[in-house]
Amino acid sequence: MQKKKSSIGWRNENKHPSLSEVFSSVSVPKQKGIWKKLFAFTGPGLLIAVGYMDPGNWATDIAGGAQFGYMLLSVIFISNFFAIILQHLALKLGIVCERDLAQACRDHYPPFISFILWILCEISIAACDLAEIIGSVLALRLLFGIPITWGVLITTIDVLIILFFQYKGFRYIESVVAALIFTILVCFSFEIISSKPEIFPILKGIIPNPEIIKNSHSFYISIGILGATVMPHNLYLHSSIIQTRDYPRTTEGKKMAIKYATIDSTLSLSLAFFINAAILIISSATFHKAGYTEVSDIMDAHKLLNPILGSSLSGVFFALALLASGQNSTLTGTLAGQIVMEGFINIKFKPWIRRLITRLIAIVPAMIASIVYGEKGTTELLIISQIILSIQLSFAIVPLVNFTGDSEKMGPFVNGPILKISAWGITIIIILLNLFLLYNTLLGRR
Incomplete structure (x- = not known):
């Protein structure tokens, strides 16, 4: 019996659409209006961009700006370029193969390998959720003076918020994220204007400087920025949520979907680049300029912003941005958790059960650290969560690059020679940097 076209190149046939409750639920206009089609595809990129501005990225950006001024802007720029390429591959996989990355792994690898990948991915999602909790908890303390222990408990309420918007429809979730x-x-625009950075040093900082590699400490921070560039759950997420669009499942329809989805992804990640660059620029224009080169902690950064800039609103906007960042990441983390569990092992829980399980796994270590060590403990947990994410990243990138470079699976949409070389080059760089970062962290070289 001849296999269906959708199962060519796969061990198993994919029987269930990704995120079935919202699959193909967002209409795409059939007429040739460019702007209307682009608007229809706008949304998934914003959900992905959230992963590049979550609380876990703040510490490295703050430390980089405080210690080395604008020099590491080039590292953020290169990181963003890597992200654009990898997210393009993720959306292409979802559109062409009509599988998210978790389903693709299940349908390609033997059950044992697929199970191992699932466990690793669940650990990374819990680690990411931990970073989101810490970011929200610190923001609540900064804004309202809520003790960290109580803040950890308050973050469980977002389960109800997410449930509400999931039942409303996928466009509502995208609107909340936007x-x-x-x-x-808005918060960081205010901070940049208040900090009055120098334009020419910023432009100079975007150009790679050999001093970054020569200085061991700047090189280490650069690895921290590059190594945590792509959140592993974002690759699973993007390959799924792009399928919420109701485009024709034909060769021409998929070509159109890839085009507009890539524009959405690239523009959204460019916005993420601006926000990450803004954190480093503000840190440079305030802490580095004033001689506070040892600032590397979110709480310390908040304490110093008001006296340096001479505005009581600076700290408020900083904390508000941190809270929005933590809550945004929580929304996308929930969806990623659902996609990963359904995709890898084909088990479907109700969204509130799935969210509660993930949140409880993250709450336990956060609660213990806050009770025993206070603010310092939550900062250490933030670092640990980023290390866990770095370890898992390779196990998400390698299958993605492998699948999208397979002509049997992708057909006419297979990666071209230049894209294939670029994708594998980026993969090797990220793997080596993450291994180096892990090795040095375990040895206590920070």
Whole structure:
């Protein structure tokens, strides 16, 4: 019996659409209006961009700006370029193969390998959720003076918020994320204007400087920025949520979907680049300029912003952006958790059960650290969560690059020679940097 076209190149046939409750639920206009089609595809990129501006990225950006001024802007720029390429591959996999990355792994690898990949991915999602909790908890303490222990408990309430918007429809989730990103953007725009950075040093910082490699400490921070560039759950997430669009499942329809989805992804990640660069620029224009080169902690950064800039609103906007960042990441982390569990082992829980399980796994270590060590403990947990994410990253990138470079699976949409070389080059760089970062962290070289 001849296999269906959708199962060519796969061990198993994919029987269930990704995120079935919202699959193909967002209409795409059939007429040739470019702007209407682009608007229809706008949304998934914003959900992905959230992973590049979550609380876990803040510490490295703050430390980089405080210690080395604008020099590491080039590292953020290169990191963003890597992200654009890898997220393009993720959306292409979802559109062409009609599988998310978790389903693709299940349908390609033997059950044992697929099970191992699932466990690793669940650990990374819990680690990412831990970073989101810490970011929200610190923001609540900064804004309202809520003790860290109580803040950890308050973060469980977002389960109900997410449930509400999931039942409303996928466009509602995208709208909430867009509103929170806009909040972050406004906050950092205010901070940049207040800090009065120098334009020419910023432009110079975007150009790679050999001093980055020569100085062991700047090189280490650069690895921290590069190594945690792509959140592993973002690759699973993007390959799934792009399928919420109701485009024709034909060769021409898929070609159109890839085009507009890539524009959405690239523009959204460019926004993420601006926000990450803004954190480093503000840190440079305030802490580095004032001689506070040892600032590397979110709480310390908040304490110093008001006296340096001479505005009581600076600290408020900083904390508000942190809270929006933590809550935004929580929304996308929930979806990623659902996608990973359903994709790898084909088990479907109700969203509130799935969210509660993930949140409880992250709450336990956060609660213990906050009770025993206070603020210092939560900062250490933030670092540990980023290390866990770095370890898992390779196990997400390698299958993605492998699948999208397979002509049997991708057909006419297979990666071309230049894209294939670029994708494998980026993969090798990220793997080596993450291994180096892990090795040095375990040896206590920070």
